[in-house]
Amino acid sequence: MTGEAITILLVEDDAAHAEIVRRNLEQSRLANHLIHVGDGQEALDYLHRTDKYPDAVRPGLVLLDLRLPKVDGLEVLREIKQDADLASIPVVVLTTSAAESDVAQAYAHRANSYVVKPVDFGQFVDLMKTLGYYWLIWNRYPSG
Numbered sequence: 487m488t489g490e491a492i493t494i495l496l497v498e499d500d501a502a503h504a505e506i507v508r509r510n511l512e513q514s515r516l517a518n519h520l521i522h523v524g525d526g527q528e529a530l531d532y533l534h535r536t537d538k539y540p541d542a543v544r545p546g547l548v549l550l551d552l553r554l555p556k557v558d559g560l561e562v563l564r565e566i567k568q569d570a571d572l573a574s575i576p577v578v579v580l581t582t583s584a585a586e587s588d589v590a591q592a593y594a595h596r597a598n599s600y601v602v603k604p605v606d607f608g609q610f611v612d613l614m615k616t617l618g619y620y621w622l623i624w625n626r627y628p629s630g
Contacts, residue, residue, distance in 0.1 A: 492546030493519045497529040497562060498580075499554050503603065503610075507549065507580075510614035521545065526557025530565060533572055545575060550597075552581040552588055560591055567596040578617070 494511070498504040504522050511520060521542075523529050529550070531537040548566065552559035559579065566572045576598040581588070584602045592600050601617060604610050 491518050493521060493543045495529065495532060495545035495548045496520055496522045497526065497548065497550045497554065497559065498522065499524050499551060503551075506607075506610055507614055510611055513615075518546075519543070524555075526554040526559060526562045528556075529554075529562050530557060533566065533569075548575055548577045549580045550577055552579060552583055552592070560588075560595060563592060563595045563597055580617075 496504055496507055498507070501524075504524075508520055508522070511518060521532065523532055529548075532539045532542045533545075533548075535542045550559050550562060554562070559581070563577055563579070566575060566577055573596075577596075578599040578601060579592045579597045580601050580603060582603050582605075589600050601613065604613060
C-alpha cells in the first residue's frame, strides 16, 4: 500500500474508542478514509452493500471489535472469511478481551491479527499509531 489511500472499516460500538482510532490515523498522517459502524449488522450491511450502503467502497482493512450489538464480532469475522468476495480483506480483531478462547476462535475464523486494547489511554494511542503504520505502510498486499 505504501501511502496509497485505502478505506478502513472500523466496527466499534464504543464511541470513545472509535474516536481514538480516528484521531490517531489522522495525526499519524495515514491518508485513509475511515468508515465507522457501531454494530455487527451494520458492518455486514456495509460489506454486502445492502440497506443504507448500496454504494459502499470495499475496505482494504477491517478493524473489528468482538463484543458488538446485534451481530457478534466473531460472526462478522466468520461471514467475511467465508464470502469469496470478502475473504481477502485483512481483518484485525481490536478488542478488550484477552481471553484465550476469544483469541483461539478469532484465529479459527481466519483473523489476520488479534490485538488487545490497552486500558491505559496513552498505551492505546501508541498501539493505534503502531497498528496504523504496520497495516497501512509496512504491510504488502498483492496488486490487483
